Amino acid sequence: MSDLTVVGKRVERVDVRAKVTGGAVYAADVQMAGMLYGKIVRCYDYAHARVTELDLSKAAKCKGVIKVLGPKDVTQKEYNGSVLDMMVSSDMRGILGDIDDQSIFTTHVKHYGDAIAAVIATSEEAAERAAEKIIVTYEELPVYLTAEAARQSDARQFRPEKPGNLAFQLPEMAFPDNAYAWGEVDKSFEEADIIVEDTFYVPKQKQCQMEPGAYIALYDDQERLNCWTSTQMPKLVQKKLANLFELPMTRVRINATVIGGGFGARLGMVLEPETCALAMAVPGRPVKVLSTREEDWVTSPSRHPGKYWMKMGFKKDGTPVACDAKFENYKGAYYMDASGTAFTTGAWLGGMYKFDSLRYRGESYYTNQSVCGAFRGYGNPQTNFVMEQMVDRGCAALGVDPIEWRKKWHKTIGDDGWCIGVPYNSCALDECLDRAAKAIGWTEKRAKYKNQTGTIRRGIGVSVMNHTSGAMPMLLEHTVCDALLHQDATVTLNLACSDMGQGSHTTLRQVAAETLGFPYADVHIAAGDTDAAGFDIGAHASRTLYVGGGAVKQACEDVRKQIFDRAALELGEAVGNLYMEDKVIHVKGASNKSISVQTIADQGVNNFMNPENGELIGQPGQIQGYASFFPPHNAPPFGASIAEVEVDMETGEVKVIELVNAHDVGRAIHPGIVEGQLDGGAQQGLGMALTEETYYDEKGICLNNSFTDYKMLGPSDMPKITNILVENPDPTGPFGAKGVGEAGIVPPVGATANAIFNAIGIQILEAPITPEKILEALAEKD
């Protein structure tokens, strides 16, 4: 593969010049003539209440107010803000039981920050002032913040069709015994010599993407609904809005703006429905809705928190005989991704180790918390925190080295992957583990940190993960790509894949240039206009390079084939006798016979006919490549992290000293981008393990929906990071690439927890592992 000229190179990213000068246009930066501003009135007094009275009259009289809208002034249709229900087939949707349960404005407040009404005014300030004049009277209702509380028999029901407030459990029809399972778990445990079991808590982590939600909508003179949004999923949001407002898709246009970070927070609709409802109330005027940080926090989805029970059994020789697990998540007020996360959390568990038998149950319970949905990893970080600590507890009981055990028992090529029945087709996890261990000095440090005394103790821990590149076959991965050859032999690709900052437009352009045999500079990616682009499922599940790249490659191969077919006709040679060099097509062994791509492209559009005699010159018509691409697999990425920590036994503080990440990435199309994904993932993974949690008081009032009160690791908190890219090309990925967008967040979670276990000899069962929890655990031990 050394003949690659663009793939594998650290080319300049497509968007960085605009971003470094501030010229990149994010949704909040869009200005339009006649712009109006919307302010949504939210309930910040209660997490569960009924609106008994709503008085909009005073607000309507305020200066600058154009319109005030309550629940009855907008469509009464309900919707589901997540797009997950559109990523599966209709049959599967029915089996999963996904429902629409969100309203644009509500009279039944189900979480802190639920939307009640809105003001449209001539300035943002006027809208805010008027919003303060809306008088809402509430009847307080009992608050249920956990699954345990929500499933009490006397608890109020969130939805009649979901009795017991059980939004979702794995459906019997697809998952007998409501479990994702193989083998006979109860029987297998009888063969176990060592059994470990515990109940963990995984936290409600927030994406904290730097750009808060910003939306503009315009119902224009052609009665088309236009929405400017930094969504990760333009085509599915287009369809969702079309459904909600009962418009044909031709009358809904998403203009995808530059995305200031996503990490799942924009995987679906957030305030697009509200903004569009406002715009439809004032036809012809654009309406802008800007979320404050605090508002974005409680309206965009978070990671699913909850209780996670797990039990593992091993034989004396280390054989993993059985794993039984149950994740009960505190879903939040609305259904959203209730089915998806409850399933995948177990899928990642099932995809990791060769247990003789395994049974996972996933349940989502409605609670009066703000909504949960997609967050980088989609259940995998939760599983990593629990599974990897249980494995290390098992290894401690067995007296075996955690790396050696993992190397022996992780699943590999030929074993069922995260989807039972779909075997792994590539796996370089052993190399990841070996290289990570060597880089950090695992063996020496594990020996050195035994039997420590004193206040400051060091520890070192490992964790591994499997993930996915797109979600085939569970979700219907699909990208459409057009590749247009211009008269000057440059190419514009038109597709709906979004770039959240992860660099996908850069890597897609690299794939295009490499496939075409053109310079990187000769390719442009046009993306984000749903009028122009064909279907794309959206940026989720680490799939944009793998699936979008597959579509780009196929469309560019189509262009290349058409170029060669025309060259063959022009040169009177078989295609097989031709080769391209510097965009000129030559005949093998005949140095005088050639035609440039430029000539072919120009003839097709500008000079295809002799006007004097009407004879054709060359081959008429513009060359355009097309692909409607479905990936054949899900090219599983694997990864290992080893973390070294220092624990202060007196204060309980944990400092991560070093982190080594070794990932099986298939092929690094752009090594700098891959490293960036692993670095950024690590900041979020370490944060989940150590500091990040959304707190509520007993009334369900969110206590830390701001950067002031929610602790992310800052530049001085971050450890030295070493990233090792193991390149073992996947047989199905474009140039062997696997998805890497989510992988980086996963193994630092378990590695940090295991390093703390190694340092202090105790496992902390609740994430984040705060100093308070460590001190409490140390006190209990004494």
Next chain:
Amino acid sequence: MKKHAITLTVNGEERDLIVPSNRTLLDALRDDLGYTDTKYGCGTGECGACTILVDGMTTINGCLTLAATMNGKSITTAAGLARNGHLHPVQEAFIENDAIQCGFCTPGMVLKTISLLDENPRPTEAEIRHGLEGNICRCTGYTKIVEAVQDASRRITGSNVSAIGE
């Protein structure tokens, strides 16, 4: 609300405007003058997305500053860093070190870096990390940003740092 007539020099261009007492510099720059390169990330001075340079090398948070208090001040935003069609060396360093992902923190991060290097042209890694504590990035884990600042420190001589914001 009382209104104030003020003059700001933004990226070398003098601009007159009338602002109510409660208008933040961030809103004045973004909404009144169109400098949308200055970003709203939190509105409470936590994230640094609205970092700007004032009268040379001092950084402030636009979201915590009232525009009316800035009369006569000279302000530099990310849009004003290029000279004669060339990006500032700090901007080049951010590009070449892959220190930019979503880009939302980038204008503020670049301006903070310029201020930091003006104060301390050869910072240690710890000094860089400490210096960037007021600017949140959620994409990069700071690794490549720190590398970019180190690289910028090598590229910059004292004179071309302080040429900015004159």
